[in-house]
Amino acid sequence: MLVADPYQKRGVGTEFLKNMIAVARAEGVTTIWAEIRQENKEMLHVSERLGFRQTTCTDGTVRVHLEL
Numbered sequence: 001m002l003v004a005d006p007y008q009k010r011g012v013g014t015e016f017l018k019n020m021i022a023v024a025r026a027e028g029v030t031t032i033w034a035e036i037r038q039e040n041k042e043m044l045h046v047s048e049r050l051g052f053r054q055t056t057c058t059d060g061t062v063r064v065h066l067e068l
């Protein structure tokens, strides 16, 4: 997921991820997981706000997952 610089911090990323979650749920997906660089505080914040849980952290990467 990438939001162009001029449009960041306006809620676009959160809305985009919310929609991805809704589509995944409707399609019968049961788990979404992602790997996020530890320094990517914006993406960690957005994923945490939408209920993703952080599971492991190795080599500067945080693994997050959401059970649907």
Ligand SMILES: CC(C)(COP(=O)(O)OP(=O)(O)OC[C@H]1O[C@@H](n2cnc3c(N)ncnc32)[C@H](O)[C@@H]1OP(=O)(O)O)[C@@H](O)C(=O)NCCC(=O)NCCS
Pocket (backbone or CB within 6 Å): 001, 002, 003, 004, 007, 008, 009, 010, 011, 012, 013, 014, 015, 035, 036, 037, 040, 041, 042, 043, 045, 046
């Ligand atoms: C990650 C990304 C998609 C977020 O998109 P966005 O439209 O800016 O996201 P939102 O505006 O919905 O939310 C950003 C949140 O991060 C918060 N934030 C910004 N900088 C932060 C920091 N340094 N530490 C913690 N939170 C931070 C903002 O305050 C905002 O939260 P709030 O609404 O509670 O104030 C965007 O930054 C991006 O495209 N980054 C480059 C690509 C990328 O890293 N993709 C993810 C790869 S895993």
